Each structure stands twice: as C-alpha cells, then as structure tokens.
Amino acid sequence: MKHGIVVIILTLVINTPLMAFETNPEIERGHYLVRDMLSCTHCHGEDLGGAEGVQVAGITSNAPNITDDEDTGIGGWTDKQVSQSIRNGIRPDGSYIGAPMPVNTYKNISDDDLKAIVAYLRSLPLVNRTIKPSEMTVKSRKQHGPVIDKVPAPDGQDPVAKGKYVYELIYCSLCHNAFQNNELYVGVGGNPFKQPDGSVVISSNLTPSGNLPGYSDEELKKVIKYGVRPDGSKLRPPMPTEIYHNVADTDLNDLIDFLRSLPAGEAPSPAAN
Structure with missing residues (x-):
C-alpha cells in the first residue's frame, strides 16, 4: 500500500510542472507570440539562448541570450526591465539595442501580450551561453523614438x-x-x-x-x-x-x-x- 502511495506522489510531482505550463494561459500566449508570431527564434536560436552570425534582411548580427540565466541571459533583469528592452530597446544600464532588433514594431505590443512574453521567457530552461554583440549592432545603437509606456489591447470584438x-x-x-x-x-x-x-x-x-x-x-x-x-x-x-x-x-x-x-x-x- 505504501509503495502505491509513493508511486502516486512521484507521478504527481513529475507531472505538475508540465501540467502547470499547459494550463497557464499567459505562458501559452507568450509561447505563441514568441515562437509563432514574432518568431524570436529566427534570431535568438531555437532554445532562445542566443546565436551568432544571424542573417536578417542582409544584415549579419549576433542575437543575445534571452533565457532566464542569471549570468549570461536576462535572469538578473526585472520584468519591467525586460519589457522596456523589448518595447523601447533600452537595456537596464540605459544603453540602446541596435539593429536588427525591430523595436519600432514591438512598440505596438499590448501590455497584456508583453506581460505574456516575459512570463514565457521566464519559464524557459536556462541556457548558459555568452554571446558577444556584433560590431554592426554596436554601431547601430540609438534611441528608438519616444518611450512608450502603455499600449491597450485591440478591441476583441472588432x-x-x-x-x-x-x-x-x-x-x-x-x-x-x-x-x-x-x-x-x-x-x-x-x-x-x-x-x-x-x-x-x-x-x-x-x-x-x-x-x-x-x-x-x-x-x-x-x-x-x-x-x-x-x-x-x-x-x-x-x-x-x-x-x-x-x-x-x-x-x-x-x-x-x-x-x-x-x-x-x-x-x-x-x-x-
């Protein structure tokens, strides 16, 4: 009887994280946005741990690690700082993100969807990978227009x-x-x-x-x-x-x-x- 109880408990423990992921609408929405709509994996790699020599619109660049790894990714950033980097192209240290990051497109992301993206990035397996910024990216760093703080979602009935x-x-x-x-x-x-x-x-x-x-x-x-x-x-x-x-x-x-x-x-x- 005890053996059976242990098996049941172990099964619940093993399955709980997966079930939580599958039933968390915010993370599911973030998964869809990151992988299917915005296609962040095209630059940041399938594991989103960063990639070098990425080709985008004739530009060769290196894309950073955006998993929650504290040493080489965004693990040391607050949710607000991650959101700020996506929507306004501003890192926690105040520096700007360079090309080909399409910041002006991401200024249109609604507050709810931005929150879902951050939640999904936080849920990813950690990748410890250091990616050095490309020379072109560094040279192209500049402010991406006015800072946007709030973006409402589109009318769900329209x-x-x-x-x-x-x-x-x-x-x-x-x-x-x-x-x-x-x-x-x-x-x-x-x-x-x-x-x-x-x-x-x-x-x-x-x-x-x-x-x-x-x-x-x-x-x-x-x-x-x-x-x-x-x-x-x-x-x-x-x-x-x-x-x-x-x-x-x-x-x-x-x-x-x-x-x-x-x-x-x-x-x-x-x-x-």
Whole structure:
C-alpha cells in the first residue's frame, strides 16, 4: 500500500510542472507570440539562448541570450526591465539595442501580450551561453523614438482592429507601408529590395489597388503562410513565409479582414509587379 502511495506522489510531482505550463494561459500566449508570431527564434536560436552570425534582411548580427540565466541571459533583469528592452530597446544600464532588433514594431505590443512574453521567457530552461554583440549592432545603437509606456489591447470584438494588430506584429508594415513627405501610406508597398543576384523585388500593394481583390480568403492564407500564389508561382524574398507557417487561422482571418478594409492606394514609388 505504501509503495502505491509513493508511486502516486512521484507521478504527481513529475507531472505538475508540465501540467502547470499547459494550463497557464499567459505562458501559452507568450509561447505563441514568441515562437509563432514574432518568431524570436529566427534570431535568438531555437532554445532562445542566443546565436551568432544571424542573417536578417542582409544584415549579419549576433542575437543575445534571452533565457532566464542569471549570468549570461536576462535572469538578473526585472520584468519591467525586460519589457522596456523589448518595447523601447533600452537595456537596464540605459544603453540602446541596435539593429536588427525591430523595436519600432514591438512598440505596438499590448501590455497584456508583453506581460505574456516575459512570463514565457521566464519559464524557459536556462541556457548558459555568452554571446558577444556584433560590431554592426554596436554601431547601430540609438534611441528608438519616444518611450512608450502603455499600449491597450485591440478591441476583441472588432476583427479589423485585431487584424491591424496582427499586421504590425508579424512585420507586414516593415515592407508594405510606405512613407513620403512624412506621410504614411498603409499597405501600398512599392519598396525595393535588392536580391543577391542583383535583381530587385518590389513589395506588393496590399490595398484594393493591388492583386488581393482577385484572391479568395483561403488563397490569400496560402500566399501568406506558404508563399504560393493561386497560379502556383512563388513569392521571392524578403517575404518571410517560413515564419508564418504556425500563425493561427483566427489571426489570419483578422489580418485579411484588415487588408480588405484598406482604402485603395498607390505607392509613392514604382508599382509592385
């Protein structure tokens, strides 16, 4: 009888951490944000313990350890300091985080989601790995605009508002928004991206002036997640379809609702093909 009780107790002890992780909505949300929406693993490594020689948009950089290791990661930082580094690109010592960390995109992360990201990072297995900052990263350190303290979540009952949030978080705005004379053009594309072979890819117009009205919602999901157009042709870099494979259909549905809501517009540069 005693032996049976011991087995039961050991089973409970072993399973409790996993069960806690699986039933903690905040950590589950953080997991989804870090790995599937923001794709932090692309730079910081699958274990998020940091990586060297990371290639992002033609930039080679080293990404630091963001596990909770006290010596080489963020274990010595408070939750507020971790949040500040993500949203505003400011380390605890007051120095700025350099490229290619997309701080201006992360300024859009809601308070609740930022809290979930920090909770998930705290839950990771510790990795003791020292990553030295690359020379390019050090040279590019600068203030990332005004400091943002509060960001409300989008209206949960408004698919277009939620879709706009997704549009910002999964980096669509970095390539498909355009600026001219301090005016923002959302979704019009028209930005040139030089390829290794010397050719130039122009980001597509995602407004009704582009090709999207000819795509069904399901076809558009396939374009986003797998980079394949309805005619079978494939998108070219820098469209990062490989990081969109696990974005939830609910988020893609909201994103598409947002794109369908955009007014027709043209890029203030050569039109995309």
